[in-house]
Amino acid sequence: MVTIAYLGPPGTFSEAAVRRLSPAPDEAVPTRSIPEALDAVRDGAVGAALVPLENSLEGSVPVTLDNLLGGPGLRVVGEVALPVTFALAxxxxxxxxxxxxxxxxALAQCRGFLRAKLPSASTVEVLSTAAAAQAVLDGTVDAAVCAPIAATALGIPLLAENIGDxxxxxxxxVLVVPADTPPPAPTGNDVxxxxxxxxxxxxxALLSVLTELAVRGVNLTRIxxxxxxxxxxxxxxxxxxAGHVADSRMGEALLGLRRVCAEVRFLGSYPRDTDDPPVAAPxxxxxxxxxxxxxxLRGLRGGA
Structure with missing residues (x-):
């Protein structure tokens, strides 16, 4: 069992994502921010952190990317793709x-509802959706865009459900652990x-990077x-x-990238959280x- 840090307080989508992991963590530890969750891994206070990396509507989470790159080594060993449903509490x-x-x-993903139903209301940005629900409970704001679980946990009435655009x-x-952790074994559907x-x-230079992947049949799913x-x-x-560091074609691609790039940092190989089948190698x-x-080739070199 592993202790996992996540963006708190309890009731965030991050906590819901932690609960999706199997096996379940022995203890889930809420933190005040994404950098704090990742620093807890670096300091050895927890065994892992689960942090948001990207949203299908809003794109990447810059604070996660910058902290993965900007501090001492961390490694990604898993992912969770969580459907997101917002409510107004x-x-x-x-x-x-x-x-x-x-x-x-969350505010960006509910622009349409807020514009149509609350055109005169002002928005207040906070560190998490659960913190927004707590602000309602504390009386500092009138309403919060949050996960329904957060409103239920705090006993705050739901004014509207499924308000996402x-x-x-x-x-x-992504599940992040210390950098000296070996990658999980390949599953055949990895990233x-x-x-x-x-x-x-x-x-x-960038074309050279893409060429090293393309000529080896490595599918680039995100850049x-x-x-x-x-x-x-x-x-x-x-x-x-698409692929695992243990795959021959991925290994060849990494060797090629190492030759043509100023630096290549391996962030991790891990199973995809999807029901979609992997793209077949050409x-x-x-x-x-x-x-x-x-x-x-060995035969040729050996004179066979």
Whole structure:
């Protein structure tokens, strides 16, 4: 059993994501922020942290990306894709609501409802949806955009349910552990996350990165840039690639990236949390094909 830190307080979507993990954690520890959850892993206070990485509507969570890259080594060993359903909780009636609190991503995902139903209400950004519900209980705001579980736990009436602009919204969380933890065994439907630093004074540097993946049949499922903080125009590229570091074609791709990039950071290989089947390797690029080619070359070198 592992103690897992998450963005608290209790009642957040992060806690719901923790409860989705199997086996269940021995203890789930709420923290005040995402950096605090990750620092608890670095300090050895907890065995792991589950933090939001991206939302299907709002995109990435920059504070998570920057903290994964900016501090001492951490490794991703799992993910949870959690459907997200928002409710408006408060001391009604709805017409009396003048202030609405929530996490910035939650407010952004409910713009349509807030604009249509509460056009005169002002919004207040807080650290989590559960903190917004607590603010209602404390009397500092009139209503909160939060998970229904948070309102129920605090005994706050629901003024409206399913208020998100998109009914199929989901948030992807990643399970982060110390960097010396070995990757979980490959499942056949995995993702490898990388941070790639290119030589900015080299023409076609990013194209070289993509080519190393494409010629080996590695499917790139996500690419995003983040500033390195060095100066304007300096970026690191975050890649999610279908496959596992133990796969032959992924291993060859990593060797190629290591040769053409200024730096490659391995963030982790882990199972995808999806019912979608993996994308099949192109003909000639399966692990069996690569092993057969290696055997053939060994034979040539050995004089066979």
């Amino acid at each position: 408060g001391r009604g009636p709805l017409e009396s609501v003048r202030t609405v609190a929530s996490h910035p991503h 998109r009914p199929d919204t989901a948030t992807r969380f 490898t996350s990388l941070a790639v630093y290119i030589a900015h004074d080299r023409v076609g 995003e840039s983040r500033p390195t903080g060095e100066r304007l125009g300096r970026y690191v590229f975050l890649l999610d690639c 003909a000639g690029l399966t692990d069996d094909d690569l092993h057969a080619a290696e055997d053939w």
